[in-house]
Amino acid sequence: MERHDTPGNPPRHVHPVAASPLRRTATFRNIFIASVATRGLLRTCLPSNIALDLIRSRRGLKWGVPAMLISGLYFAIAYWCTVKIDTGGPGWEWLHMVVLVCFWSAFKFLIMGPVSLVLLAWARATEGIQSRREETTATDHEEAAEPVHADR
Known part of the structure; x- marks a missing residue:
C-alpha cells in the first residue's frame, strides 16, 4: 500500500x-x-458604448439627461428577455447574457445623465475662465498700444 x-x-x-x-x-x-x-x-x-462616447464629448454633454430615457428601452428589453426565459422553451438560455448586457447598459445611461451635467458645468466654467483671461490680455495689449497724451 x-x-x-x-x-x-x-x-x-x-x-x-x-x-x-x-x-x-x-x-x-x-x-x-x-x-x-x-x-x-x-x-x-456595443451601441451603448458608442453613444456614451458621443455624449462624453464637449458637444454631446447637453444630451446626457435626455439620453437617460434610453435606459428605459434597455430595461424593457431586459424585461422581455426575462419573460421569454421564464416561459421556457428550448434554446432561450442564452438570453441571460442579453439581460446582463441590457441591465449594464441601462445603468450606464442612468449614471451618465447626472455625470454629464457635472462635466458640462465644469466645461462651461473652464471656458468662462479662459475667455476672461483672453479678454484681459487683449485689453492689456490695447492699453499698451495706445500713445500716452501728456496734458500740459
Whole structure:
C-alpha cells in the first residue's frame, strides 16, 4: 500500500493541481486576457458604448439627461428577455447574457445623465475662465498700444 504523507507525495486531502501556485497564476492571466479582449470588443461594437462616447464629448454633454430615457428601452428589453426565459422553451438560455448586457447598459445611461451635467458645468466654467483671461490680455495689449497724451 502506498503512503501519501511522505515527502515525495502530497497529503491525500490536497489536490495537486489546486495547490500549485503556477497553475493559479496561469488561470488568473487567462481570465485577465479574456476580460481585456472582451472589453475591447464591447467598447467598439456595443451601441451603448458608442453613444456614451458621443455624449462624453464637449458637444454631446447637453444630451446626457435626455439620453437617460434610453435606459428605459434597455430595461424593457431586459424585461422581455426575462419573460421569454421564464416561459421556457428550448434554446432561450442564452438570453441571460442579453439581460446582463441590457441591465449594464441601462445603468450606464442612468449614471451618465447626472455625470454629464457635472462635466458640462465644469466645461462651461473652464471656458468662462479662459475667455476672461483672453479678454484681459487683449485689453492689456490695447492699453499698451495706445500713445500716452501728456496734458500740459
